[in-house]
Amino acid sequence: MGQIVCAWQAAIGGARGLRVNSGFARMAQLFPQYTNTLARIALPCLALGFSVVAWAVHAAWFSSYATEVNTPVEQPVPFSHQHHVAGLGIDCRYCHTSVETSAFAGLPPTETCMTCHSQVWRDAPILGPVRESWTTGRRLRWKRVHDLPDYVYFNHSIHVQEGIACVSCHGRVDRMPLMAKQHSLYMRWCLDCHRAPERHVQPMSEVFVMRDEPAQAAAASRLASRGELRGESPPIFERGRQAVREKAVRDTRLEDCSICHR
Amino acid sequence: MALTAQRCEQVTDRLSGLVLREPLRRGWLAGFALAFALLMLLNVAIPWLLIRGVGIWGVNIPVAWGFAIVNFVWWIGIGHAGTFISAILLLLHQQWRTSINRFTEAMTLFAVACAGLFPLLHLGRPWVFYWLLPYPDTMALWPQWRSPLVWDVFAVTTYLTVSLIFWFIGLVPDLATMRDRAERPWMRVVYGIGALGWRNSARHWKRYEMAYLLLAGLATPLVLSVHSVVSFDFAVAIVPGWHSTIFPPYFIAGAIFSGFAMVLTLVIPVRAVYGLRDLITERHLDHAAKVMLATGLLVALGYASEQWMTWYADEPYDAFMSHNRMFGPYWPVWWTVMACNIGAAQALWWRRVRTSPALLFAVALLIQIGMWTERYMIVITSLHRDFLPSSWGMFHATVWDWATFAGSLGLFFTLLFVFIRLLPMIAIAEMRKQTTEGRE
Amino acid sequence: MSTPYRASVPTPGASPQWRSLDDLARLEGGGDEFPADASEWPDALSRRRFLQLMAGSLALAGTGACTRQPREEIVPYVRQPEALQPGQPLYFATAMELGGEAFGLLVRSDSGRPTKIEGNPAHPATLGRSSVHMQAALLTLYDPGRSQGLMKSGSPATWEDLLGTLTEQRARWQERAGAGLRLLTRRIASPTLREQIARLLTKYPQAQWHEHDAAFPAPPLPAGLRLERAEVIVSLDADFFGSGALHPRAAFDFAKRRRADHGRLYVVESTPSLTGAMADHRRALRPGELADFARGLARAVREPGAEADPWIPAIARDLTEHRGRSLVVAGEFQSPEVQASARELNEALGNVGQTIDNLPPAPGPRAAALPELARAMHSGEVEALLIFGANPAYDSPADLDFNAALEKVPFTLHHGIYFDETAGRCAWHVPESHFLESWSDARALDGTVSIVQPLIEPLYPSKSAHELFAALLGELPADGYEIVRSAWQQRPGGGGFESAWRKTLHDGIAPQTGTVSAPPAQGATTQIPPTEPAAFQASLELIIRPDPHLLDGRLAENAWLQELPKPFTKLTWGNAAHLSPRTAERLGLAHGDVAELRYRGRTVRAPLWILPGHADECVTIHLGHGRNCAGSVGSGCGFNAFALQTSEAPWGGRGLEIHKTRERHVFATTQEHQRMEGREPVRVETLGKPTTPPAEAAPAREETLYPNIDYGRPSWGMVIDLNTCIGCSACTIACQAENNIPVVGREQVLRGREMHWIRVDAYFAGSVEAPQLLHQPVPCMHCENAPCEAVCPVAATVHDHEGLNVMVYNRCIGTRYCSNNCPYKVRRFNFLSYNDTHAPQLALMRNPEVSVRMRGVMEKCTYCIQRISAARIEAEKEARPIRDGEVVPACAQACPAEAITFGDIHDPESRVAALRQSPRHYALLAELNTRPHTTYLARVRNPNPEIA
């Protein structure tokens, strides 16, 4: 071993430019025993390391940090869907008026808030901004929670018309004190549904109802997430498929680029 | 002392000496400085390109591909000689390859590296180049496998990787020799790591030769495939002057043609400077020149058959295209190509030319210019006048086009100069074998 | 001059077609194929550069995807306007005025921002069609170069300051009864404004009103014409498609007749014009000869006899055979004599009231002309000059020396949308509100009146002409809305005013107005034209015309129009002196030479453009260029033709000399080569003759190695009728407005990087002396076997199930392979960041339904897929198929001649399907078997057997 130590010292010395005596220079073993083990495990380690890094990047991409799933967003007014939807049982369309007719679901004007809050919680401090907006006429500035890239053209009205329930994308809003994304909104996620609408499409009566995605859809997405049942369609989808037929969804087109991108 | 050991000792000592004992020559320094300056030019051109966009080049509609693709094809072509020499000539038992294969393999690697640069740079959005690779992305999308550009990605990376493996395996025994002969311990450690503990064991040698032979067998179709795939970029398209079935063979011939030209332009000065005239002899130059002549004639055949097909098919667009190449606004390009690639190459019929380094050097240079211009002809003069006269246009190269090209030359030569300093440019072990067995 | 095309490449089997020479001119200009001038050097690190640098370094980090975009905000209303629904556009009827005529518009508003202009179907002047000028008006609204504040002698001032000064001025005018008070306007179409002027003139009797409109010496031609009724039309240099402003109505009516029984059009003109290109027989004559021709024609119709010119008796016979169904039109730039001959002919042929109406003049006072004003100013009689909209400092004849005269006027006020040459020389400048920002009204030439209603609050502290006038008169109300409204209240109108007002606003036209035909104007004074001085007899003739797009320069700041290729030459960002090949050869001039034009003692330097089909021995130059005070866009491109204009002969005359200089000019043109090279992209057939079989017929559908993919319904397709397309480029601008297409500037056009998704190709066929002028709009062909798709490495361009060739910008990595492989070269690439993302105004202008493309991605015509999606969604909501005609792309919607038809080619009932059955139907480059969904109908000629 001692020999090795001075081999390295010499190596450093050599690096400093000292010339070392040739007797030493011709020392028998250049590398100590353990370097064999090192060398042997080096290659597998390299391969392993690479795959670990790749996996990590991939995981990060789909992590809730990147997708911001379940991370509530600070709002000027801490509006609670839980209270208004679950508590008071207000229908989605009361505030999101254009959801059935326009691409944009619509955010309520201050007026809408004031219809009630001119009567109830008249001087609750948290409603200060609302009252201020009402009196000054200055608009409220809400933070976007579901923000698609600008090159994606999502249209609420058609999805509602075809029987995609609010919960399918926005989750159980009625359990959210502060609004938070429920899905990554990645293209891959959109395609999951566009490739098999019958897993999510429901009769109109269900669309605005705040209950967990119907059993078949949940089951389906579970199966789908495990990459099973592409194409084939067990009976649990019958209801959905019927709805699809009624709605005449042209599912051949749902995978077209032009459906979302222009 | 017995002959074999003595010869081996001489060869080994001399060749390893080229790296271990060679002083820093002024010629080397000058060359390196020049190459490095050009490399710095590339260092300016690339950031500016990324900041402003490909618009800083002369490309436009209709000529949407410009220098980037010309240079890409040119470099890839040059990258062919190395593998050709080390793989195909190995299978053909051409002893003379031994003196130059290591050097030309290195050349191949660097040329392919330069080539690989351009397709990336010429993208409109280079920062998303990885969309060309298949991986599970958030968009659930894949590359479009029917596009020759995807084939390029695979072909070039494969070619680079395989050449690298081939080159490295060739190096291992020599690295061992360097390890054992280097004076400075730290150098011995460094070479030692590269040598992977090679100890000249007979059993190792056997597997080694087997693997080397297999790699040669693999590299041979590969080298032929790479330029075929590159030629598909054009042959698969419908542009008159691109859409041609003879492109693959004609591109491969051209590649080896220009590759050997580059080999000679490099080897002739090197053998002079490092006094290797006895190892890289007139005989080697002669052989290389003969290969050049042969491939040159193949290229000429390519041109000829292109013309003949145009005439025979009587396809109006092609007819116009070939006429336009000769007499259109870009006529100088076509005539330069003919003069250099067909004209200059004919000088190689004379042994005098083939064996005189100076003349050969000149011819090789001309051929390289000719082959670059040929790619210019194929890419630009085909695009600038295609189907609808209303969309015809012209291409004007900009300063940045030239800067990037010069920069790539800088990259190439910088790598080459470094290689000459750090690694044995002639395969020592193979020379040992040849000097001892070669004489029987 | 002819040497270059003699030396040019002869094509195997080329029909006697030949080429324009700009590519050779470029070669000569650029020398070899690597000219230094094409180099691209870094310029100073401007803010924009810096941002790009940031973007670049991001790119370097390769973190295009890793960076999280900043959190967006949603800002709802406090009180939401009813009718307005976020995400759904609204449409409002309004009108714009040009050359004293009203053009009714329908404007789309996206969340309070006007984003697209269309014609109003109810309006007689537009009939729902539109023109380049109507489309481009949108950019003017958002143009960052607009005048943004009130100025007093070059420094900012307030409206109150002005009011103060005006009260003083009023006092002075009062005591002198308005003596020395002069008013200068362009042609005015607003009744309310005319009333205000009338009030001013009654209040100050001595005051005088002058009218100066360099682009519209007379009202736009077509208003009185009934082209759809005319079977034989003779145009004496009358460009009723393109004179002054392109007139949608003319093209519309003409196309109607063409579709019906084609009819026959003779055009005799000096400079190739859009109208000339549509002619069945076109004759290029210099203005002098043209007058003789007109005289001869009139004579031949009066008493048929021997004529030197074989054309004359033939045309005369054709005319007399179609009494009451024929029409002779003289150009508004022609001498009174030619006008007279035309009038005489129409009366003789009994066309008046049949194919041509005499329109009643607008009510109210008459205005005097500019020369009188200039004289008065020079003689110091003028104390106060109020200029409304006009820009005489630039667009007045040189001999008036208006600028010097302006010095002599103590009080000058300029009201205009730009701070232009005149504004800079006036004491006061008041920014004018754009018509989309202000209330007004406008009268079409047939009397139809529309209300001009704003769609957006003024972007800058600007005033409408009405408001400024109210201030001048010290009247109330001072607010534009009140002014217009009260003016309308005073007019006689049946029923309750409120309902009528609302209805007018909604429909865009006032009920019971318009189509009032006046009695034939009798005894029109045929005055003898000024005889040319003997000195000029032998010399060249100069022809001065307004620019087809920039008019008299009032639109020079509109980048869309600057970059819109001019007819035939496809020239952008500048003008040229046009002359015929033969004349150029005689004078030893080459295309691209810069020459000195000397005309009656004045001189300009102009680059020469050798234009086939131009009359010999005369030179045409266009006004509207060479402005030096037109902002970053308009300043300093082209030369100023007003320098040669004289008030006695404003539209040119004899006495021109050309002196070649050593200098050469490289034109920024979008089409360098105009010979068809025997490839027949445009097919021409002769009426009645059996259709000529195409050179290479398209392979049969089963001739393919690929599976025949059966596109269901709808499968979108487009048919373009080359027989009615007049080549006006309205489609190009409409597309640019609808699809957020950027302008790239002269330097980039020179590099061949223009971005227009639909271009209008121009070809010259036939002999050099009398070429046939052909147009061809070329959008994406949406090929079924698209060559572009197969070569894209990332599937950024693929087919969808509706037969569209879709381009996914956000997937594109910019290899540009698709463009190389596109035989039609309709793909456009963002070589640099062309979209100005920094001017907030332009952000307002953009169509929210279309992605704004970033640097490094390919783009192309999408068939206005945003409109298709909208229609699809509506249809699916109602669970019905999309109706034929429900989807109308911007180009088709704008096309004044309805030459573009769009629809489902697999729907046997649809109009496109029907057109695809026509014997004239053909596909461009069909022999490549790309199976395009955009196809064409061949051009048809109806020659007079007696001629040719």
Place this chain on the structure above:
Amino acid sequence: MKGRALYGLVAEFLEPERLLAAAHAARQAGYKCTDAYAPYPVEGLADALGMRFTGVPLTTLLFGIGGGTTGYAMQLYSAAVDYPLNVGGRPLNSWPAFVPIIFELTVLAAAFGAALSMFAFNGLPRPHHPIFETPFFRERNASRFYLCIEARDRKFREEKTRAFLEEQAPEHVWEVREE
């Protein structure tokens, strides 16, 4: 040097023929755990030592086949199954267009197979090895020829083996000890 386990006896030759002969002899004498060292691959030396097959070609073949199949599977799945897109009317499974990538992946995998198996079967990388303890081995292994009979050989007897080696007329016979 004493007190360390004996690794083997090493005979040093100047000529390949001698080594070859010695190797044959050793084999005749029934020595199994032998190895030879030569500055370059000497024809038939490994066979003389009784080396049967290398295993490299087979691995290469398997890797190659593997690469090719993955190549085709990947393209077929992504283009025809996972996201079928109509690309210019081409068939979803445009196998002719898939050939280039299949080929490239075959070659790539095979090349890795050849290289990796060569190193793996050779037990490389192995920077430390007793043979380096042979005196002057480093100076001479690039020019001289060695035959090593390892101590772990069942027939290895130090004196007898040394005697046997001496019979082969080497330059030297070294005894090499493990570290």
